[in-house]
Amino acid sequence: MSTPTLVWDVQAELGEGPVWDADRACLWFVDIKGRRLHRYTASTNDKASWEAPEQIGFALPAEDGSLICGVRGGLYRFDVDMGDFSLFQPVETDRPQNRLNDGFVAPDGSLWFGSMDDSEEGKTGALYRWFRGELTRHDDGYGVTNGPCLSPDGRTLYHHDTLEKTVLAFDHQDGMLSNRRVFATTEDGYCDGPSMDADGVLHVCLFNGWGVARFAPDGQRLGTIRFPVQTVTKAAFGGADGRDLYCTTAWLGNADRRAAQPTLGGLYHLRVETPGLPQHRIAL
Template identity: 70%
Template sequence: MTALSPDAAPELVWDLKAELGEGPVWDAARGLVWSVDIKGRRLHAYGHADGSRQSWDAPDQIGFALPTEDGALICGVRGGLHRFDPATGEFKLVQPVEADRPGNRLNDGFISPDGALWFGSMDDGEMVRSGALYRYAGGELARVDDGYGVTNGPAMSPDGRTLYHHDTLEKLIYAFDHVDGRLSGKRRFAVTGEGYPDGPSVDAAGVLHVGLFNGWGVGRWAPDGTALPILPLPVPAVTKAAFCGPDLKTLYCTTAWLGMDAARRADHPLAGGLFRLRVDTPGLPQALFRG
């Protein structure tokens, strides 16, 4: 199970000041950590080895950006899925999503080992339970679960047989049985105490790591649902932690200042930054989207 390394004190690597930083993901081919600022409508790339930094404007609120087999990124932008070309900085709509739910935006996303894209939607005002879970593969979009307040995830166990997905407003983490892109057996896996469950990742031992919004760290659960000690961070809202670097033992964490007034932001000046820390157990290799 993932444990803190001796040098595990969180390090601020980029003071992004993101209103709603999200979705760190490892791009092994480029040695980059991609992340987004949903409300700021920005896409960011951080060089793991050299600390390089680059940012692009997105067409609208952007929930995730995940690497593809052809070297592009598949991005969840409000209104649909876009293909982003890092060489040109251009976003191109490839699949409209939820034209029938104009109050929604896309949130977190994940690429499963078979190359399929899984992602969720949510009411942008966080008032209506209009969020859903989708699978996009082979050019076909399928709505596989519905009725969420705020979706987050999904993530998958190392053997691919369990998929985790959150209803953040309810503080619920669900588990599903997963076989060949189909889900069944939806059940309650865990309920968060401190903070709200935000973006998840899974390590090679099957431990679920969950960013805790207003929970001051990364929550962890063993495969049997046992709660493990939180990995603390120095800001209240941790939105997601992802295993990055060549050995997949560097945990990059996005954070946010969403919902803070000026006084609270002054008290937490690092909120919205990109942090990293070392862990002993590696994560799972980042799969690539087959589009």
């Protein structure tokens, strides 16, 4: 495993949602509070950004080449060629205090994502699944949601109750969840975006925890990948062999520490031994 290296000093207030786009050989990620969608291409060091219509929690590739974005108020389609956003699925019109936060694409092409109270005060967040036009709420009562992601065999879904520093696990079968339980806790930081490698090791980013925690399938903590900044928000496996690990960071809540940590909010990269799982595309 290599040392985390800064590849884009993007200064994101709340960098989140990195995702590898194999067809374009690039990484997409967002700055939620900055309302920006970013694209990074390592082979050319090309960097591009677009302004989102509202706070944007994730941007995930769809089968038609577009990105499906979780923007406050609903799901938006981002046309990569035209560079524009269009709403196609309103979400939580009955919870105007909420925004969308993190998402994941399952092997069947379904989109899983969470919501949260933008003020981080009320437990009004929920866990949703969108599949071919049908939106289903699967769990409720979160302060801040993060995730989810699936085990390599698809039988366990992991999802965070971040304010409680708790990683939850559910039994998963055919898009249905059962047996909600505590998988792990993160006392050294708030559990942020999760990602999974091919061996079933869950990588949990630590907001204010200086790194990425690694958990075995039985919940045992295997160690931590240490970072030079304290707010690591989410990791994504990518590259030609799946062993490039890209991590977003944030300066949200730590503006007074930016002098000592000037690269807070930057995009980082490191090489790891075990590849991640393939990035799937949303079925439309």
